[in-house]
Amino acid sequence: MVDRKITSVDVAKRAGVSQSAVSRVFTPGASVSKKMADRVRKAADDLGYRPNVLARSLITGRSRIIGLVVAYLDNPFYPDALEKLSAALQAQGYHILVFLAGNNDGDVESVIDDLMDYQVDGIITASINLSGELTDRCRAAGIPVMLFNRGIAGSGLSAVTSANRLGGAKVAAHLLGTGHTRIAHVSGWLGASTGRDRRDGFVATLEAAGQRLHAEFDARFDRDGAAEAARSMMLDPTPPDAIFVGNDHMALGVLDMLRFEMGLDVPGDVSIIGYDDVPMASWPAYDLTTLRQPVNRMVEATVSTLLDEIQHGRPPGTVTEIQGELILRGSARLSKG
Incomplete structure (x- = not known):
């Protein structure tokens, strides 16, 4: 019995x-x-x-579940950021559902449908593009959506990013100040606000100083694509003397290829700067100069804004940019010498 x-x-x-x-x-x-x-x-x-959490949710109308949607986890920035997001939300009494989705409309739509079926109280997307139709469906269902590390112009959604244009400008200013004259860029995906804004701030600062990009390639945040782009640049009769790579995941691949496949000296032959400051960037094997994304402050702002929308009905559309600092290490020259 x-x-x-x-x-x-x-x-x-x-x-x-x-x-x-x-x-x-x-x-x-x-x-x-x-x-x-x-x-x-x-x-x-x-x-x-x-x-019985499910029974309580039927009474209160709140599941206390937040859906986290991320495009990919091979970039080491995201496992670290998602761990911090999960911890911050759990500290507020929320449970987490993590879904992976590509950036094509079919994958994203399927994941958002699943999350709505779970009656989530809110959704955080990390480097995911949402169509206007999906945004409208979430809004009609009363589910706030928060964008993390990406903005979507005209969406009306709240977003938290680092100050990407300013970050790109800081990288350019450092390379100019250390005497580089053939400065190239391996960008992240220019279809995303992060890749586009970093590139725009970088290029605008170079042009204001009278320099143009020596070479450029959109690697779409792909590590292997970035490495091949850098290889091609360095095989040119007039190779760059510095390359700004749009995130650390790509920059670490570029460093491995330059040092161990092409036998080049970094920064003697070429300076390399990344963007994110993932944990591996500080490892002695990489010693990567990079623009640090202030992930703890980004997480704090994301959770605070989303819970304000869930619990207090705060209108969406809050866009927060948080400045990060340039972390100087050994992969880029520190002076004009």
Whole structure:
């Protein structure tokens, strides 16, 4: 014979409190004294009780689930960022569903449909393009959508990014200040705001100083494509003396190819600068100069903005750009010498 399932009524009787008190103890953010919470949780542990989260969501209209959608995880920036996002949301009593989706419309639409079926309270997309139709469907369903590390002009969605144009400008200013004259760029995907804005800030600063790009290639955030682009540039009769690579994932591939396949000296033959400051960038094998994305502040702003929209009805459309600093290491010259 199967034992009867333990309910909140049983816990209330065991603890000598009301059923509503049990509900408050297991509702994140509810007001309850420590003494009461300890008594109820001990009774629950003794009886083997677990609160029914799905049943509560039917009553409250909130699942306390946030969907995180990311295009790919091979870029080491994203596992680190998603871990921080998950921890920050869990600290606020939210559960996380992580989905992978490519950037084609079919993949993204399928994932967003799945998330809406799960009755998520909100969605965070990381480097995902949402069509206007998908944005409208989420809005009609009352599900706030937050863009992380990418903006979509005209979408009306809230977004948090680093200050990408300024970051690209800082990279250009450093290369100009250290005497480079043949400066190339291996960009991220120019169809995305991150790749486009970094490139635009970089190029505008060069042009303001009277320089034009020596060479350019859109590697679409692909590590192998970036490495091949850099190889082609360095095989040119007049190779660049510096390459700004649109993110660290690509820049690390470029460094491996230049040093270990072409036998070039970095930065003696060519300076390399990336963008993100992923953990591997500081490893002695890479020692990559890079523009640091302030991921902790980006996560804090993302969670704060999204929860304001979920809990307090804050209108969408807040766009936050957070400045990052240029981290100087050994892959780029530090002076004109």
